[in-house]
Amino acid sequence: DTAVSQTPKYLVTQMGNDKSIKCEQNLGHDTMYWYKQDSKKFLKIMFSYNNKELIINETVPNRFSPKSPDKAHLNLHINSLELGDSAVYFCASSRRGNEQFFGPGTRLTVL
Amino acid sequence: TQLLEQSPQFLSIQEGENLTVYCNSSSVFSSLQWYRQEPGEGPVLLVTVVTGGEVKKLKRLTFQFGDARKDSSLHITAAQPGDTGLYLCAGAWAPGRRALTFGSGTRLQVQP
Structure with a gap:
């Protein structure tokens, strides 16, 4: 009965590669988010989609491209990965209000 | 930029003790949430x-x-x-703005 799920849980890759992280929520929420948590545990919003429309894009390099095929899915594609992209990426969802439900995270390591 | 400062950053105490964690900003928030995050998991709303x-x-x-x-x-x-x-505090600084601004976090360890 997973509410917000992400795949993969761990991702180890070389610099310069392109990778994708997938997120799905079965809560019926209309808004989904991507957050990045750095090594100091600081959690920062990257993108937000409401009903498949991008509503927040927080000065993220354009190597990062979110895609929402439907309200239940929000994927994150990253081109030309850099060392500084290493972090834990969290997907979250909410319904109208701000109570957000987070996925378990994807730990990305760029070598 | 709306910033949320949390203090202390780290806290290690013995079982049975009391503690207080603070979350401060110069900005007004329409609402504020507290989350707890355990290793290897996402934050959970408190x-x-x-x-x-x-x-x-x-x-x-x-x-x-x-x-x-x-x-x-x-x-x-x-x-x-x-x-x-x-422990993470998170503020919504405008009604209708759905993304949250998270604090810097307080890591709490309670020793048995």
């Missing part, structure tokens, strides 16, 4: 406070929203090892 001066209790946890809605505190009474984790 409480949402909306009204200035509001106090909410969750078992041994007491949350307060400042009168001016710029700060908040989390007080834990008689801490237990199960309270160990990363």
Whole structure:
């Protein structure tokens, strides 16, 4: 009965590669988010989609491209990965209000 | 940029002790939430406070929203090892803005 799920849980890759992280929520929420948590545990919003429309894009390099095929899915594609992209990426969802439900995270390591 | 500063950053205490974690900002928030995050997992919502001066209790946890809605505190009474984790405050600085601004986090360790 997973509410917000992400795949993969761990991702180890070389610099310069392109990778994708997938997120799905079965809560019926209309808004989904991507957050990045750095090594100091600081959690920062990257993108937000409401009903498949991008509503927040927080000065993220354009190597990062979110895609929402439907309200239940929000994927994150990253081109030309850099060392500084290493972090834990969290997907979250909410319904109208701000109570957000987070996925378990994807730990990305760029070598 | 709306920033949320949390203090202390780290706290290691013995089981049974009380503690308070603070979350401060120069900005006014329409609502503020507290989350707890355990290793390898995503943050889990503990409480949402909306009204200035509001106090909410969750078992041994007491949350307060400042009168001016710029700060908040989390007080834990008689801490237990199960309270160990990363505590994050998060503010919504405008009604309708769905993304949250997260605080810098407080890592709490409760020793048995």
